[in-house]
Amino acid sequence: MAVLNVRVDDHVRDQLKEMADAEGVTLSEYVRDLLLAAVMPVYAADVKHGDEPAPESMRTIDRRVLSLLHRILARVLPDDANDVDGDLEYQLERAKILEEGFAGEYWLEVAGLRTELSKRDCGRVSDILEMFRIITFSIDHLKENSTPVDEKLAFQLEFRGFDHNDALEGHMATYVEYQMRDDRWSELKPQVKRNDRGNSHARMLDTYMRMLGEYRRIMDSRQRGFDRFDYLLAFDELRQIADARVHPSNRPQR
Template identity: 25%
Template structure:
């Protein structure tokens, strides 16, 4: 949604055909014409200026919708032709009558260009998660693995002297499943865990949360911890060295 407090009003001349196209698109997507124009201009300027997504840039992070399924508004003619051939092959080779009807329906919808039916006949896909976001997810797991390992390497007296709140924050608290962005981050980490990546911090997260669900947003907190963790690690010559008690407390202080 556009925040009217941050918007200015401009006047521009566009063709009647373009205005009608925007109107139809607005009705189809249940958006306003202003939202569509604002989004299109922002995307165009990002592409032309070479601005890349940065997880540290909150405006970019919120503007790029990589967390939700991509709706299918249109397909190129070449894409339709390829899909039509595939659907016709599938219909001709289907052993089940219902499958044959489904592929025939899909083929006809694509041939006749019934765009409102595309989402019924094509699999839904998510937009690509930017490399920066994937890297950030890896950094979060790396930080928690470092915290867990370093805490375990403390002496008994040092462990006892770590405040309860800091000890609590040594464990990843999961991600908010009600937030699409955080849910996708968790799903990416789950995918990585299936490939035997980050097993220690991931399994610890599952144990210290509701199966990974934090029920409240955590990403901002993790980012603040990451800044402190990276700053401390930059000043430790031997990266294999464990964090000290004081460094663990500094990173996990809220």
């Protein structure tokens, strides 16, 4: 075990000794525990997407506002309230935690709140849906013009949703559901329904991003057209996007 020598003023040493005596341990044991607490927290779980960490502190004004909201809700809840809002006693207890400043209990204020799905990730979802929308229209157009896409290729180019067991992709799946409310992205709803209501049961984001990269490359290489069908993809272009599903390291050498 390493030995660490630390020089402190006499009055600091005396204060540490008094604190160690109060805890019933030696001065060395007390200082060692302080150092361990500083560099090796007892519990420091990795924060993953989906976990909203509890605030370590709150501004006084925020505590006051939240405590007042809890007290107001406590007074307006029906006598037989027993749902997610709890009852009068539950709300008053939440107000007390905030008013007393019990920081260790602040997690109750964020319980049930999900980590934000960033603007970047929301944009990714929208771009992925738009790509599959164009793919779907393109496949339908080829079929109408007597050049149908074979079932295997069509299956490879189908939107399968996101993995509900992955925190980030599960959040993206929720955003897809939100995006598809009413009649938005209606052309993709049958695909979502066929694929367990948008649960891919396997992580798909990396695959979609490779496909999206190829889709963007194809679109960027085109000159601007004026025909209403100019945005559609040709058979060879659909094949290129489907091939992009496979990671480059796993693609056969040509």
